[in-house]
Amino acid sequence: MxxxxxxxxxxxxxxxxxxxxxxxxxxxxxxxxxxxxxxxxxxxxxxxxxxxxxxxxxxxxxxxxxxxxxxxxxxxxxxxxxxxxxxxxxxxxxxxxxxxxxxxxxxxxxxxxxxxxxxxxxxxxxxxxxxxxxxxxxxxxxxxxxxxxxxxxxxxxxxxxxxxxxxxxxxxxxxxxxxxxxKPRSLGVVxxxxxxxxxxxxxxxxxxxxxxxxxxxxxxxxxxxxYFRKSSEIRKAYGILSKEFHFREPVYLVLEKEKPFTALDNKKLAEIMKNIEKIEGVSKVSFPVDIPIPLMRILVKNQPFLRFFIKGKALRMIINLTPEGVAKAEEIKEDISKILAKYEYNYTIAGTIFVWVKINSEILSSQxxxxxxxxxxxxxxxxxxxxxxxxxxxxxxxxxxxxxxxxxxxxxxxxxxxxxxxxxxxxxxxxxxxxxxxxxxxxxxxxxxxxxxxxxxxxxxxxxxxxxx
Known part of the structure; x- marks a missing residue:
């Protein structure tokens, strides 16, 4: 840094x-x-x-x-x-x-x-x-x-x-x-x-x-x-990204399967992306689905940006949420799980937003x-x-x-x-x-x-x- x-x-x-x-x-x-x-x-x-x-x-x-x-x-x-x-x-x-x-x-x-x-x-x-x-x-x-x-x-x-x-x-x-x-002062207490x-x-x-x-x-x-002041660089940078680039805190969908991914999986991945984007609160799903997965494994050696989407036997999609989607992240997570239930993939839905959702849900009950x-x-x-x-x-x-x-x-x-x-x-x-x-x-x-x-x-x-x- x-x-x-x-x-x-x-x-x-x-x-x-x-x-x-x-x-x-x-x-x-x-x-x-x-x-x-x-x-x-x-x-x-x-x-x-x-x-x-x-x-x-x-x-x-x-x-x-x-x-x-x-x-x-x-x-x-x-x-x-x-x-x-x-x-x-x-x-x-x-x-x-x-x-x-x-x-x-x-x-x-x-x-x-x-x-x-x-x-x-x-x-x-x-x-x-x-x-x-x-x-x-x-x-x-x-x-x-x-x-x-x-x-x-x-x-x-x-x-x-x-x-x-x-x-x-x-x-x-x-x-x-x-x-x-x-002697200590009484401070005028009456x-x-x-x-x-x-x-x-x-x-x-x-x-x-x-x-x-x-x-x-x-x-x-x-x-x-x-936790940061509104005048801090982090808050300013986030404000610019949100306003000018419609940036939202991403959610990651990690997919795995027992057998290696093949080019046939690209079609299924495209279906999954299309269905997820239909969920209210999801603005976009990012993954280079046009590149056959076997080819992606070869290209990743010379194209470092692809490492963000594929590593070993796992694939990672980026799911961007709208402001309304961030507020109901848990509901969106359940909707994504319902979509993935139709496929043979093992999956993990992760993101810092879910950590805060968990903490926030426990604050009042803890209080x-x-x-x-x-x-x-x-x-x-x-x-x-x-x-x-x-x-x-x-x-x-x-x-x-x-x-x-x-x-x-x-x-x-x-x-x-x-x-x-x-x-x-x-x-x-x-x-x-x-x-x-x-x-x-x-x-x-x-x-x-x-x-x-x-x-x-x-x-x-x-x-x-x-x-x-």
């Missing part, structure tokens, strides 16, 4: 563009590189600034961040040592651990400053932070039960990473943190009273009831091109399945914490309401025309983990102090920081 780009630089006046699977793979690899080497330092810097403002302690802020970074490095090292690879989801592990895991260190540090004693803070904060970790892990653990492997790997990496962060907070950080003369809380709850219930009806307005699914499993796991953990059904149900209901309201960001996604796909579907589990985290901390503090006002004014400042991050 680099050599081709070097040659094209001599013809910049022609505005040359490159497009193809190798180019897309190269750009995706560049994006993975950015997710693992560029974004984490930026996220680290932003979180450090926010934490530093609230804690007024460089040591406390750095400790809260260094721990999830160390956990990320450890978890990813184990992941790669087991022969696994980096993908578009697992590349986000480092960012997730920094964003979520840093909150554990922040809660512990603020506890140390509040109680002015490391051991008392460790005793008081151990249970709330542990169960916050477990409930957040429950949200990501639900990915393990899904069919998409990338989701499974992300769930395992983030869950094990958060568990490691928790252990390091109460071992490494416990031994290094100390009481500071500068408890607005029960009436305001009830009004917010009522508003959330209304939104939660409305949001599922908005689901039908959300576009489900994506393609490989959607619902992971949500249901996560809610069950979280309820079991919350019940184990408080050992009271009413408190557990209250905490679970708050999680369910907010998760329902923001599941897939229904409203925002509808307004902003954002598709429900792999990356956006992760939001649900993240929200559940964060919401239940807040609920457990507040419920535990109210149970201890018998005062909602004291609990809110003490705990909300670090919550605001987590939300900002």
């Amino acid at each position: 680099a050599q081709i780009r070097k040659i094209l630089k001599d013809y910049e006046e022609l505005s040359p563009m490159m497009l193809g699977e190798p180019i897309i793979d190269q750009e995706l690899f560049s994006e993975l590189t950015r997710q693992t080497s560029v974004y984490p330092p930026l996220i680290f810097s932003f979180i450090l600034i926010v934490f530093l403002f609230q804690t007024r302690s460089l040591k406390g802020s750095l400790l809260s961040l260094i721990i999830p970074v160390m956990a990320s490095i450890t978890i990813m090292a184990i992941h790669f040592s087991l022969g696994n690879f980096l993908n578009i989801l697992t590349a986000m592990t480092i960012s997730y651990l920094m964003i979520i895991g840093s909150a554990y260190g922040l809660h512990f540090y603020n506890g140390v400053q509040f109680y002015e004693n490391v051991e008392i803070a460790a005793k008081r904060k151990f249970i709330p932070i542990m169960f916050s970790m477990l409930t957040t892990v429950a949200g990501f653990t639900s990915f393990i039960f899904l069919d998409i492997r990338a989701f499974k790997e992300l769930g395992i990496l983030v869950s094990s990473g958060l568990a490691l962060v928790f252990v390091m907070v109460f071992t490494f950080m416990r031994e290094t943190v100390s009481v500071s003369s500068k 408890y607005l009273g029960g009436k305001f809380a009830k009004a917010i709850l009522f508003f959330m219930i209304v939104i939660a009831l409305v949001s599922p009806f908005i689901l039908r307005n959300i576009e489900i699914g994506t393609t490989g091109l959607n 619902i399945k992971s949500l249901f499993i996560a809610l069950l796991l979280i309820f079991a953990i919350v019940l184990a914490i408080f050992r009271r059904l009413i408190i557990s149900l209250t905490t679970e209901i708050s999680t369910s309401i907010i998760t329902s309201m923001l599941m897939g960001n229904f409203i925002n996604m509808t307004v902003l025309h954002i598709n429900l796909e792999i990356s956006t579907s992760i939001i649900t589990s993240m929200l559940m983990g964060l919401v239940i985290d807040y609920s457990i901390h507040i419920a535990s503090e109210i149970k201890r102090t018998k005062s909602a006002k004291a609990a809110v004014e003490k705990l909300v400042p670090p919550f605001w920081e987590t939300l900002l991050v």
